[in-house]
Amino acid sequence: MGRWEPNSHGRLQRAALELYAEHGFEATTAAQIAARAGLSERTFYRHFADKREVLFGGTDALAARLVAAVAGAPASEGVTVVARRAAVAAAEFIGAAPREMVRDRRDVIATSPELRERDLAKVALVATALAAALAERGASEALALVAADVVVSVLRVGLDQWLASPASSLPQAVRAVWDEVRPSLG
Amino acid sequence: MGRWEPNSHGRLQRAALELYAEHGFEATTAAQIAARAGLSERTFYRHFADKREVLFGGTDALAARLVAAVAGAPASEGVTVVARRAAVAAAEFIGAAPREMVRDRRDVIATSPELRERDLAKVALVATALAAALAERGASEALALVAADVVVSVLRVGLDQWLASPASSLPQAVRAVWDEVRPSLG
Numbered sequence: 001m002g003r004w005e006p007n008s009h010g011r012l013q014r015a016a017l018e019l020y021a022e023h024g025f026e027a028t029t030a031a032q033i034a035a036r037a038g039l040s041e042r043t044f045y046r047h048f049a050d051k052r053e054v055l056f057g058g059t060d061a062l063a064a065r066l067v068a069a070v071a072g073a074p075a076s077e078g079v080t081v082v083a084r085r086a087a088v089a090a091a092e093f094i095g096a097a098p099r100e101m102v103r104d105r106r107d108v109i110a111t112s113p114e115l116r117e118r119d120l121a122k123v124a125l126v127a128t129a130l131a132a133a134l135a136e137r138g139a140s141e142a143l144a145l146v147a148a149d150v151v152v153s154v155l156r157v158g159l160d161q162w163l164a165s166p167a168s169s170l171p172q173a174v175r176a177v178w179d180e181v182r183p184s185l186g
Numbered sequence: 187m188g189r190w191e192p193n194s195h196g197r198l199q200r201a202a203l204e205l206y207a208e209h210g211f212e213a214t215t216a217a218q219i220a221a222r223a224g225l226s227e228r229t230f231y232r233h234f235a236d237k238r239e240v241l242f243g244g245t246d247a248l249a250a251r252l253v254a255a256v257a258g259a260p261a262s263e264g265v266t267v268v269a270r271r272a273a274v275a276a277a278e279f280i281g282a283a284p285r286e287m288v289r290d291r292r293d294v295i296a297t298s299p300e301l302r303e304r305d306l307a308k309v310a311l312v313a314t315a316l317a318a319a320l321a322e323r324g325a326s327e328a329l330a331l332v333a334a335d336v337v338v339s340v341l342r343v344g345l346d347q348w349l350a351s352p353a354s355s356l357p358q359a360v361r362a363v364w365d366e367v368r369p370s371l372g
Contacts, residue, residue: 079370117303124306139370142343146367149339153332161328181332184265184325186372 009047011037013097016054017104025051025108025115055105055115059122063129065093066151070133079139083147084178086130087154088171094159095170102170103163127152150185154178195233197223199283202240203290211237211294211301241291241301245308249315251279252337256319265325269333270364272316273340274357280345281356288356289349313338336371340364 015036019028030051034044048054069089073082094102109115131148135141158174168176201222205214216237220230234240255275259268280288295301317334321327344360354362 080372113307117307120306120310121299121303124302140366142347142363143367143370145343146336146339146363147371149335150332150371153335157328157331177328177332180326181329183372184329185333185336186266186369 008037008039008043012039012044012047013054014101016048016051017101017108020055020108021104025112052115052118055109056118056122059126062090062093063126065089066126066130067133070130070137073137075137079134079137079143079147080182082134082137083151084175084182086133087151087158087174087178090151090155091158091169091171091174094155095162099163099166102159106159106163123152123156154181194223194225194229198225198230198233199240200287202234202237203287203294206241206294207290211298238301238304241295242304242308245312248276248279249312251275252312252316253319256316256323259323261323265320265323265329265333266368268320268323269337270361270368272319273337273344273360273364276337276341277344277355277357277360280341281348285349285352288345292345292349309338309342340367 012033016028016033019032019036028051030044030048031041033051033054034041037044048057066086066089069086070082073085077085109119127145127148130151131141131144134144134147139147154177155174158177159170161177162168162170162173198219202214202219205218205222214237216230216234217227219237219240220227223230234243252272252275255272256268259271263271295305313331313334316337317327317330320330320333325333340363341360344363345356347363348354348356348359
């Protein structure tokens, strides 16, 4: 995903997600994506290694954002407060893209077992990076791993709620889910 | 997985996991598994659709066990207490198999991106079933989903701790992780 800008990268992303949503991921070609974006196929391959990269290319940047949120949190804050910061930072990152793109991405992934499994693997990588950052701050390994999984879980639930009811921003939706579930988990 | 018994099914499972651990998942054939178990290849295919089924065939039974634990919990119990019951029930289910089999299974899955992705997908199915059972008891959708992810997360952490230090049983390890992380999550 990544902060969305209407440059070549962003135009290609949007065109790809539209085409995946309209015709399916398998049936869409890089040439079609480039054509819809008004760019050349060569330009597509300068930005993305392949069609799947459009869906998952933002994973490293998302993980880096979460890790930065943890590293930048005041030293006095406990794990739960820091984890909430990470969830909100991720929501800001993902929510910077237009809602239609976020929705198309989710829906396209849901159509294919292979893409779903790949998505789960990418999310697991993000959780592992976040857990390492939380452990770096002194959380026990167990707490760091579980708290990271909670962040990912809240993010997913918040994302679905946000896509279902567009009244609020994604960060607002994620904050709301976090504050709803937190008291019941402890 | 499933409650391990030294019958044909259990002998084939143990033989398969040993061979996967020794020679790799890809390099192992159904014929080799059957031979090590002292059974025919035809018997292997009566018990398992394919090699992968040895690793993931227990998923439905595990999900059923979690759902039953939730359904059987006293109506007065809150979500966290019920979720802990589910985690312990899952640990009893998985921990009924010999430790070497549980360890071989985990290690074999870790060797292959494809098996890891498949495992994540199966675990996601278990979490979804558990979330539905928690929602059935009155938890909000958001809380049910996050609590189910916490159960899965604690189970995974407890499993790794149990395999690393065999002093306790898997249910004991899972209880210990749960009781360690719970106060910090709320």
